[in-house]
Amino acid sequence: xxxxxxxxxxxxxxRGQNVTFRCDPISEHNRLYWYRQTLxxxxxxxxxxxxxxxxxxxRLLSDRFSAERPKGSFSTLxxxxxxxxxxxxxxxxxxxxxxxxxxxxxxxGTRLTVL
Amino acid sequence: GENVEQHPSTLSVQEGDSAVIKCTYSDSAxxxxxxYKQELGKRPQLIIDIRSNVGEKKDQRIAVxxxxxxxxxxxxxxxxxxxxxxxYFCAGLFGSYIPTFGRGTSLIVHP
Numbered sequence: 097x098x099x100x101x102x103x104x105x106x107x108x109x110x111r112g113q114n115v116t117f118r119c120d121p122i123s124e125h126n127r128l129y130w131y132r133q134t135l136x137x138x139x140x141x142x143x144x145x146x147x148x149x150x151x152x153x154x155r156l157l158s159d160r161f162s163a164e165r166p167k168g169s170f171s172t173l174x175x176x177x178x179x180x181x182x183x184x185x186x187x188x189x190x191x192x193x194x195x196x197x198x199x200x201x202x203x204x205g206t207r208l209t210v211l
Numbered sequence: 212g213e214n215v216e217q218h219p220s221t222l223s224v225q226e227g228d229s230a231v232i233k234c235t236y237s238d239s240a241x242x243x244x245x246x247y248k249q250e251l252g253k254r255p256q257l258i259i260d261i262r263s264n265v266g267e268k269k270d271q272r273i274a275v276x277x278x279x280x281x282x283x284x285x286x287x288x289x290x291x292x293x294x295x296x297x298x299y300f301c302a303g304l305f306g307s308y309i310p311t312f313g314r315g316t317s318l319i320v321h322p
């Protein structure tokens with residue numbers, strides 16, 4: 097499968113625990129996005145990378161959230177001290193180019209449940 | 212930040228009818244408006260997009276129209292089929308090329 101992959105697909109954790117998700121984009125895609133999606137809503141932008149540089153973060157992204165893309169390939173999203181409100185589907189997407197107006201290919205998502 | 216309003220939230224049609232989904236945006240300029248289809252339990256997939264230098268784009272049974280003056284754009288699906296049933300999201304690229312999605316339209320096509 098040469099598409100975007102995410103791991104794990106499901107994560108159940110207790111409130112207060114830290115979780116980390118991984119995204120592997122399509123190779124040679126230099127842009128990588130993280131989104132959060134809750135039921136009945138569209139994907140909500142969290143942050144994006146151009147190669148290894150994190151260029152933009154949503155104002156909604158609290159300081160408990162951090163993302164990295166150290167070598168410009170895979171990316172990780174960490175949530176510290178999880179809260180019940182963090183329960184959502186976390187989607188990763190990748191695209192070619194530097195302007196953002198190219199097709200984004202989404203991964204299958206990681207569904208997070210915080211108990 | 213930018214807000215994209217999408218209507219209707221639910222659309223129910225009979226097979227063979229047309230379906231139209233509308234989106235509006237408010238303040239910022241955007242040059243790129245993609246539409247995504249998300250089937251139940253699956254990832255969003257791009258179905259069509261339009262750039263600001265054109266007013267309409269067609270791809271078989273799907274078309275998108277853009278009115279930059281009025282700041283609205285629409286998705287048109289003709290001759291709907293049951294496999295068109297899904298949630299459709301409009302989006303725009305605003306500011307620092309940050310994608311903003313609408314809340315989605317659940318399209319149900321009855322056979």
